[in-house]
Amino acid sequence: MAFDYDTIVIGGGPGGLATAYALNNKQHVLVVEGNLWGGTCPNFGCDPKKMLYGVVEAKRQGLRYRDSGLKTTAQIDWPKLMAFKKTYTDKVPTGTAAGLESAGIDHLSETAHFMDAHTLLVGTKTVTGNKIVIATGATPTIPDITGSELYQTSTDFLSLPKLPNKIGFVGGGYVAIELANIAVEAGAEVYVFQHNDRLLRGFPENETQRLRHILAEKGIHFHMNTTVTALQQTETGQVRVATDGDASFTLDAIFAAAGRRPNIDQLDLSKAGVKAEKGGILVDEHLKTTADNIYAIGDVIAKQAPKLTPVSGIEGRYVASTLLAETVEPIHYAPIPHTVFAGPELAQVGVTLTQAEQSPERYTVRHQAVGNWYTYHRLQDQDAQVTTIQDKQSGLLVGAVVLAINAEELINDLTQLITAKTPADEIKNWVPIYPSVASDLGYFYY
Numbered sequence: 001m002a003f004d005y006d007t008i009v010i011g012g013g014p015g016g017l018a019t020a021y022a023l024n025n026k027q028h029v030l031v032v033e034g035n036l037w038g039g040t041c042p043n044f045g046c047d048p049k050k051m052l053y054g055v056v057e058a059k060r061q062g063l064r065y066r067d068s069g070l071k072t073t074a075q076i077d078w079p080k081l082m083a084f085k086k087t088y089t090d091k092v093p094t095g096t097a098a099g100l101e102s103a104g105i106d107h108l109s110e111t112a113h114f115m116d117a118h119t120l121l122v123g124t125k126t127v128t129g130n131k132i133v134i135a136t137g138a139t140p141t142i143p144d145i146t147g148s149e150l151y152q153t154s155t156d157f158l159s160l161p162k163l164p165n166k167i168g169f170v171g172g173g174y175v176a177i178e179l180a181n182i183a184v185e186a187g188a189e190v191y192v193f194q195h196n197d198r199l200l201r202g203f204p205e206n207e208t209q210r211l212r213h214i215l216a217e218k219g220i221h222f223h224m225n226t227t228v229t230a231l232q233q234t235e236t237g238q239v240r241v242a243t244d245g246d247a248s249f250t251l252d253a254i255f256a257a258a259g260r261r262p263n264i265d266q267l268d269l270s271k272a273g274v275k276a277e278k279g280g281i282l283v284d285e286h287l288k289t290t291a292d293n294i295y296a297i298g299d300v301i302a303k304q305a306p307k308l309t310p311v312s313g314i315e316g317r318y319v320a321s322t323l324l325a326e327t328v329e330p331i332h333y334a335p336i337p338h339t340v341f342a343g344p345e346l347a348q349v350g351v352t353l354t355q356a357e358q359s360p361e362r363y364t365v366r367h368q369a370v371g372n373w374y375t376y377h378r379l380q381d382q383d384a385q386v387t388t389i390q391d392k393q394s395g396l397l398v399g400a401v402v403l404a405i406n407a408e409e410l411i412n413d414l415t416q417l418i419t420a421k422t423p424a425d426e427i428k429n430w431v432p433i434y435p436s437v438a439s440d441l442g443y444f445y446y
């Protein structure tokens with residue numbers, strides 16, 4: 001049977017675009033996007049978030065330097081901050097579509113629905129593909145409670161024309177912590193409601209508690225072991241937030257940050273024989289779904305790997321090389337660093353602290369309070385902490401946790417050492433800029 005396309009990619013985010021560009025010029029490819037070209041990350045995720053974070057963190061750095069010769073009364077002008085964000089985000093959808101156009105990749109701005117394993121309804125058009133790659137990402141989960149229509153999401157937060165005075169976040173994960181930090185730094189009164197006693201699960205508890213303490217000192221009110229049970233609009237347009245405890249709260253806005261669910265509602269997966277569970281589309285170690293000709297990648301799949309932009313890209317390029325018969329190997333993930341941008345940042349990579357503590361015969365764990373080291377003293381980051389995990393037999397670095405200003409940079413450098421399996425004596429011959437984050441690297445390696 002002749003198909004319209006060799007491969008159709010559903011979703012024009014980091015994963016789908018990586019697939020399409022890797023297949024381009026080798027296959028006849030179509031990409032379909034039902035909302036904004038570029039997907040979550042550049043339109044309502046990582047990129048706009050970090051533009052806001054960069055500015056509020058500059059204000060915070062000013063405060064850190066207040067006893068170091070910097071006189072500052074910096075304040076955040078929210079409308080101008082939003083305008084700054086829009087200087088980047090406004091151009092993303094058109095710029096992304098223009099990039100596809102100039103690369104000669106066919107693309108349709110419509111939502112796709114399966115009709116069968118090879119056929120999609122895209123708007124009013126029917127298109128067929130030999131292979132199909134699902135890269136439809138994820139969307140915020142809205143807790144199912146009375147008044148849930150009053151919840152806003154991270155997408156709304158990142159476009160707020162005016163910063164509300166009193167803001168609540170439900171959830172204690174990446175989104176809640178990062179946005180709560182931006183909101184409190186920008187001058188809002190901020191409440192975080194977490195249904196259990198653990199923030200940022202997946203990161204070591206000691207570090208998450210330190211971070212919570214730092215954020216509480218900035219003014220964030222943490223309500224742990226608190227479940228929000230109902231929301232109600234007040235006559236003045238505020239939101240009354242009822243909880244399972246004694247307290248209730250009247251806020252100007254409340255945001256659901258209770259995780260993200262896979263974008264599969266519109267796909268009609270059953271018509272194509274593709275199976276999914278709560279965490280996402282089921283795939284094998286080649287990222288093939290339960291239908292033989294259909295693959296799935298990125299945030300939409302059920303997986304152990306973190307749901308992050310670079311991971312979607314890796315999976316997109318991997319599936320492309322599978323489709324081009326360039327590889328028959330199962331997907332392999334290099335160590336994946338992740339960071340919570342919360343002023344300071346909490347970052348980790350590789351073997352986790354829990355894994356290391358469970359196998360003391362295998363790993364050496366070193367916790368270092370580095371606040372008095374030159375780098376962190378200069379930055380006035382007295383709380384900085386670095387934990388390294390080394391393999392006892394080889395002496396190689398295999399994991400790290402960093403809670404510090406610029407943790408993203410240090411964790412990137414440590415990731416490089418872990419990935420390249422760089423031994424300590426090789427670092428000694430390496431000449432980084434001094435003084436810099438990289439010039440500390442040797443001190444983390446024994």
Ligand SMILES: Cc1cc2nc3c(=O)[nH]c(=O)nc-3n(C[C@H](O)[C@H](O)[C@H](O)COP(=O)(O)OP(=O)(O)OC[C@H]3O[C@@H](n4cnc5c(N)ncnc54)[C@H](O)[C@@H]3O)c2cc1C
Pocket residue numbers: 010011012013014015016032033034035036037038039040041044045046047049110111112113135136137138154175263266267297298299300307308309310312
């Ligand atoms: C607030 C926030 C901050 C984040 N910060 C970071 C960060 O700092 N670093 C990081 O690495 N990650 C971050 N992430 C996660 C990151 O955004 C995602 O991991 C990444 O965007 C996933 O890429 P994807 O291509 O798999 O999915 P997406 O980017 O979600 O793209 C999927 C696309 O598919 C489209 N689509 C869905 N259904 C259909 C359909 N039926 N037909 C056609 N198109 C469809 C969607 O409209 C969307 O554009 C953040 C996420 C959020 C929400």
Ligand SMILES: NC(=O)c1ccc[n+]([C@@H]2O[C@H](COP(=O)([O-])OP(=O)(O)OC[C@H]3O[C@@H](n4cnc5c(N)ncnc54)[C@H](O)[C@@H]3O)[C@@H](O)[C@H]2O)c1
Pocket residue numbers: 143170171172173174175176178194195196198199200201257258259260306307308338339340341
């Ligand atoms: N810096 C980054 O890399 C970054 C930033 C933002 C988002 N992300 C990605 O986006 C994903 C989603 O982030 P997220 O913060 O929405 O999810 P998350 O999974 O990180 O955290 C969800 C939080 O909500 C809580 N929760 C779950 N169900 C709840 C309920 N019914 N009521 C109240 N609380 C509930 C959980 O205990 C958890 O604390 C992340 O896991 C990550 O993959 C990454």
